[in-house]
Amino acid sequence: MNHSSSELRRDILSGKWVLLAPGRAHRPGETLFHRVPQPVSPARDCPFEASRLQKETPLLFLGSSERDWRILIIENKYPALRPGHTRIQNIPSKFYKVLHAEGYHHILITRDHKKNFSQLSTEDALLVFRAFQTHYQTLARHSSVRYVSFFQNKGIRGGATLYHPHFQILALPIVPSDVEESLLSSHSYFRLHKKCVYCSLLQREREEKKRVIYENERALVFAPFISRQPFEVRVFPKHHSPYFEDEKEDVLRDVSSALQFVLRRMKTRLFDPDYNFFLHSAPVYRKKAHASYHWHIEVVPRLTTAAGFELGTGIDVNVVDPDEAARVLRFRKKIKSLDPKAFNL
């Protein structure tokens, strides 16, 4: 695209518009990259250190013994949802729907206080996904659970309140409306084209190459054409696969190492930004109805702040063309300067 003009791009799947405005990156005071080294909170105050967690009853651990755990899943002490303290109750109203919500809010912790996901060994990164998958299957058995959300918040701008690397798991009694919309759209596409919309999209991205950042045998990483945030990326299993919980280990291995790759690239290329990544998978109930979905992971580095326009319209303004984002994250050699003017950002 022309870098002094803007484009409005609408995702057919989500119905959402994005305003791509690379010219806005030149504003004075616009600093995408925060080069300030981030402080490490000391391990002695950390509630997720092994010595403290030994008093907890783990929901799941992976490692050679409960003492030598590599991965631990425990209950969140400040849960957004609680199990069965009340049954799901539908309060009827003309204007809104209210559920006294039943659900689960758990935390997955990796052992090392300072090693974030991208710095784990390939084996430990796979362990994170295997532990979560096992736990996912357990949560999915509860009749009240309809959707499981898995994500990581890294750093203050990513909304994390604790430094020690951890992942969150929320099991919800509803399907989020954003997910519902993608499900409906992928279902319609499948009926019309006899093909998964994400499989078609992956094929197109692999042919066009421009936005592909990394590829291994079973996973593909690319910057989506409609990126709501600067340097947003997606990690997809290449084969058609709606349900994360049923995924085979070799795919999990390739997806987790592809995710590690791109997080390492973000760290070196984008000056160690805070970020969130999250899983999108089909709901755990009425599984057959969602066979046209394709599970994947989205990574969003937290470089900008949503303001009045985004809050008031639901349209995100993105100042970085995803073609450029892919170029920056793909290049083997470190680009000398990340001054926006230097390379069309």
Next chain:
Amino acid sequence: MNHSSSELRRDILSGKWVLLAPGRAHRPGETLFHRVPQPVSPARDCPFEASRLQKETPLLFLGSSERDWRILIIENKYPALRPGHTRIQNIPSKFYKVLHAEGYHHILITRDHKKNFSQLSTEDALLVFRAFQTHYQTLARHSSVRYVSFFQNKGIRGGATLYHPHFQILALPIVPSDVEESLLSSHSYFRLHKKCVYCSLLQREREEKKRVIYENERALVFAPFISRQPFEVRVFPKHHSPYFEDEKEDVLRDVSSALQFVLRRMKTRLFDPDYNFFLHSAPVYRKKAHASYHWHIEVVPRLTTAAGFELGTGIDVNVVDPDEAARVLRFRKKIKSLDPKAFNL
């Protein structure tokens, strides 16, 4: 609601779920209120000082003369949208829709470097709305314009890059999908109940009283039952009125002074938070089709950070019950302590 439990609340109009989780406010490290005094950028470096702006050609000014302006509207130097540099072009695709976007991106500036909207005289606050209304009517005449977005970003957490109080105006060639959904829902409600859904809601809030924060002759301020953010409020004209651009001056006066009231309360009660406010009005084209809408203003103080859960599901987590939010903002006397545990936040 019970303050150790959570509720899922779904807005019938937008289809969006909110997870209300007051228990989360007790997390260590959770600091809703930032008591740090905010620095004032010096006026000598400010591009919006009168001496600098005299070189610009204003699009509109209000005041006794162009030199003695109280309100000025100019073009944004780093526009997200530009007028007519290319015609709107629809690039067809299976996956997305792309428009080379034509539009306008203007800035409304109030004169005083240090006085934000809540500190303006009642007359100057009204002038802001009158200037914007006049400009809105001008923008609406362009055939490419379908929706006009008006908002203010205050402070760094609110996404503002400049200190001097200013407001943004974006004239878009599309109707944002979030607005589209509210229009469709309000239209359906009207057909079913022969009544505006917002009028019904205002009536209910006035009867129930719990969430009403302020009321004058022609405007009502309340904390919505489904608040996506802590201490979110809405300011509505009381009479049915879809189009901001056609609103009479006495209503504008009452709405702008109601908005000033609640911003002052936020300043004293919530430790001077950054915030955004934005206008929601019916689109400027096919006006008759949107007669069931009801224009209003939404104010969102920026107290929390959206994280992986919000980004991954579209469900906002709000740790403050709107009943409590209204209580805090309504009380005449300053509450002694804003420690969350002190009053059920």
